[in-house]
Amino acid sequence: xxxxxxxxxxxxxxxxxxxxxxxxxxxxxxxxxxxxxxxxxxxxxxxxxxxxxxxxxxxxxxxxxxxxxxxxxxxxxxxxxxxxxxxxxxxxxxxxxxxxxxxxxxxxxxxxxxxxxxxxxxxxxxxxxxxxxxxxxxxxxxxxxxxxxxxxxxxxxxxxxxxxxxxxxxxxxxxxxxxxxxxxxxxxxxxxxxxxxxxxxxxxxxxxxxxxxxxxxxxxxxxxxxxxxxxxxxxxx
Amino acid sequence: xxxxxxxxxxxxxxxxxxxxxxxxxxxxxxxxxxxxxxxxxxxxxxxxxxxxxxxxxxxxxxxxxxxxxxxxxxxxxxxxxxxxxxxxxxxxxxxxxxxxxxxxxxxxxxxxxxxxxxxxxxxxxxxxxxxxxxxxxxxxxxxxxxxxxxxxxxxxxxxxxxxxxxxxxxxxxxxxxxxxxxxxxxxxxxxxxxxxxxxxxxxxxxxxxxxxxxxxxxxxxxxxxxxxxxxxxxxxxxxxxxxxxxxxxxxxxxxxxxxxxxxxxxxxxxxxxxxxxxxxxxxxxxxxxxxxxxxxxxxxxxxxxxxxxxxxxxxxxxxxxxxxxxx
Numbered sequence: 001x002x003x004x005x006x007x008x009x010x011x012x013x014x015x016x017x018x019x020x021x022x023x024x025x026x027x028x029x030x031x032x033x034x035x036x037x038x039x040x041x042x043x044x045x046x047x048x049x050x051x052x053x054x055x056x057x058x059x060x061x062x063x064x065x066x067x068x069x070x071x072x073x074x075x076x077x078x079x080x081x082x083x084x085x086x087x088x089x090x091x092x093x094x095x096x097x098x099x100x101x102x103x104x105x106x107x108x109x110x111x112x113x114x115x116x117x118x119x120x121x122x123x124x125x126x127x128x129x130x131x132x133x134x135x136x137x138x139x140x141x142x143x144x145x146x147x148x149x150x151x152x153x154x155x156x157x158x159x160x161x162x163x164x165x166x167x168x169x170x171x172x173x174x175x176x177x178x179x180x181x182x183x184x185x186x187x188x189x190x191x192x193x194x195x196x197x198x199x200x201x202x203x204x205x206x207x208x209x210x211x212x213x214x215x216x217x218x219x220x221x222x223x224x225x226x227x228x229x230x231x232x233x234x235x236x237x
Numbered sequence: 238x239x240x241x242x243x244x245x246x247x248x249x250x251x252x253x254x255x256x257x258x259x260x261x262x263x264x265x266x267x268x269x270x271x272x273x274x275x276x277x278x279x280x281x282x283x284x285x286x287x288x289x290x291x292x293x294x295x296x297x298x299x300x301x302x303x304x305x306x307x308x309x310x311x312x313x314x315x316x317x318x319x320x321x322x323x324x325x326x327x328x329x330x331x332x333x334x335x336x337x338x339x340x341x342x343x344x345x346x347x348x349x350x351x352x353x354x355x356x357x358x359x360x361x362x363x364x365x366x367x368x369x370x371x372x373x374x375x376x377x378x379x380x381x382x383x384x385x386x387x388x389x390x391x392x393x394x395x396x397x398x399x400x401x402x403x404x405x406x407x408x409x410x411x412x413x414x415x416x417x418x419x420x421x422x423x424x425x426x427x428x429x430x431x432x433x434x435x436x437x438x439x440x441x442x443x444x445x446x447x448x449x450x451x452x453x454x455x456x457x458x459x460x461x462x463x464x465x466x467x468x469x470x471x472x473x474x475x476x477x478x479x480x481x482x483x484x485x486x487x488x489x490x491x492x493x494x495x496x497x498x499x500x501x502x503x504x505x506x507x508x509x510x511x512x513x514x515x516x517x518x519x520x521x522x523x524x525x526x527x528x529x530x531x532x533x534x535x536x537x538x539x540x541x542x543x544x545x546x547x548x549x550x551x552x553x554x555x556x557x558x559x560x561x562x563x564x
Contacts, residue, residue, distance in 0.1 A: 050432065088429035090422050092490070101422045103414040105416035105434040113415070146429075153433050 001064055003188050004049065009058035011044050011049040011070070013107075020212045021058070024075040026157065026205075031179060033199040033220075036209035037232055038083045042192045043085070043161060045209065049190070050082045050159055051075035063210050065154060077105070081155030085162050089143035091135035093125055095145055098134050115221030120148040123185075132140055142184045144178060157188045164195040172198045200224070209234065252399055256446040257338035268462070270440040270503045271397035272455060275554035277483030277495025278404045282483060285489035286408075286417065286423030288341075291292035293350030294452050295478045296334070296357040297308045299329040301453025303361060316385040328446040335442045350548050351474065358472040369523050372467025375460065385461045400458055401496075402466045406461035408492055411447065420444055421428035421490070452480070456472040488539030497540050501532070 002025035011019040018041045026032045034042050047053040049060055051072040060068035067078050076082075090098045100110070101116035107113045121127045124144040129137060134145060143163050150158055160179070164172050176198055182189055183202075193199040200206070206223040208216040210232040216223050223229055256266060276298070284290050288298040304326045305319030314322070338349040362370050379387050387393060419440045427437055460466045479502075486497025505528050507527050513520040536543045 023349045052431075072428075072431035073436050076432055082432045084429065084432075088426040088431065090425040092421050092425050093418075097418065097421075101430075101435075102433040103419055108415045110413060110415065110418075137358050149429075149433060154389075 005061045007059040009055045012056040017212050022214050024207045026188050026190050031183050032084045033203040033206045034192045039213040040209040046192055079156035081150035081153050082159040083146040083150055087146045089134045089142045094131050095134045096130040099148045099152045102149040105153045119154050138161045140167050160191045166196040255394050261390050264548055268394050270499050273403050273483050273503050275401040275404050276455050276480045276498040277499050279448050280480040281484045282497050283444045283448040287420040287484040290347045291350040292347050292477045293354030295476040297449040297452040297557035298456035301456030302466045302471040305457035306460045307416050316461055317337050322458045324450040324453045327370040328450040331449035333445045335445045358529050362468045375464040482519040488541030491541050494539050
């Protein structure tokens with residue numbers, strides 16, 4: 001049994017089939033990249049796992065328990081952490097308070113939540129911002145802050161939606177090292193990503209979607225040689 | 238620590254005010270300030286911290302006023318107990334209020350709250366048992382602390398001050414607990430709040446229930462002070478707007494913002510009435526409204542928000558000056 005299992009998940013928006021019979025798994029301790037051209041249905045699949053969408057058909061299991069159809073907050077409590085394409089920082093709070101808001105899920109005492117939050121801030125190299133207004137941080141810092149906030153709920157699986165998009169090369173490297181540390185701490189990562197040079201070297205597995213359908217699933221080396229993937233990215237040649 | 242000392246000092250000075258003046262006009266103005274501040278602080282729990290702007294809070298104020306008064310008149314229930322029961326009634330009915338209004342967001346939420354408050358006002362205007370449009374009168378017969386009826390102003394002043402302190406203490410407790418963090422998270426980014434396991438509907442309702450409870454206590458106090466209530470005086474839309482204004486002008490989502498807003502707003506309101514009222518042309522209301530617009534334009538974050546910005550700006554300037562000097 002894998003940590004996360006998608007069983008023939010389809011999601012329909014009116015006449016548009018955004019995901020069609022998508023199945024894949026994420027094992028505990030794995031980094032899995034979910035890639036594909038624009039409009040492939042990556043974020044839709046992601047939102048189904050995190051509870052923001054209910055699949056039209058199919059089933060999603062986390063750790064043997066069905067989570068498809070649960071609300072986002074119930075998915076979070078079941079062990080799914082997530083970040084968004086835009087950081088969605090709590091801008092009225094300091095960096096530490098942002099992470100505390102996550103830590104408070106399991107630890108209702110504010111002082112204890114603060115201690116946990118400081119630990120996660122250090123984990124993403126943001127401890128120096130602890131008592132600074134979160135809204136004043138750069139995009140790259142806010143992305144890592146969002147990761148720390150999601151980690152603070154002690155998830156089994158962390159979903160990251162384009163955490164590397166728009167970052168400069170050194171910021172991408174910083175994020176890559178954060179992702180590796182997350183995996184090493186025992187939390188599985190499912191990453192939607194456009195920045196392939198960021199995800200390919202660190203992923204244990206890559207799942208490729210195109211027009212809502214899974215077209216490939218394997219190690220980065222296998223997937224990058226797959227003719228269907230090359231066709232999807234470069235057009236039929 | 239110094240902020241705490243200042244707060245305690247101000248509270249003590251406020252408690253001793255009735256010994257400094259026995260001019261009933263001054264005391265009455267002070268009572269109006271305290272009561273407006275208490276309502277603003279109660280409104281702020283939902284409108285400021287949770288960011289759900291209600292323009293229907295007069296419904297809870299009226300429920301508190303009517304509950305304690307009707308319990309007293311019909312069942313002889315002591316107003317102290319009546320006040321508590323009124324607060325609990327409002328908190329209970331706030332679930333219906335939340336159930337109907339929280340389906341909507343932003344401006345539509347605000348509009349729905351107006352509609353619900355109008356509904357409550359119409360019910361009380363036509364409900365004979367509640368005195369309908371004529372209203373209800375509390376007899377002056379039993380006086381003193383037990384009956385919460387007094388001939389002089391000072392006891393009402395202390396009651397209003399006590400209620401304000403109680404509401405501030407409750408707000409501080411919320412602000413410092415996980416609920417305070419959750420409310421701010423919901424206000425800032427509701428989707429992100431859900432992603433960290435926050436049940437948004439539940440916490441909005443907690444804020445609403447607390448806010449309704451304390452607003453209703455204010456309504457009961459009003460009834461005991463004026464000894465007369467009718468739908469226009471305790472359920473009017475103007476009241477709902479005043480509660481929001483006090484909080485917004487003072488600074489939403491801050492503990493003392495509504496207190497600052499209440500002082501400024503009530504003093505402007507009374508001063509313009511004294512200076513320009515009685516002409517029958519509404520000059521005082523026009524000037525009052527004009528000053529509100531001026532504050533809203535020049536201090537978009539509220540008076541307390543403006544003060545904080547100035548302090549932060551001053552700190553930043555001093556820091557850069559220190560850096561210059563070091564170089």
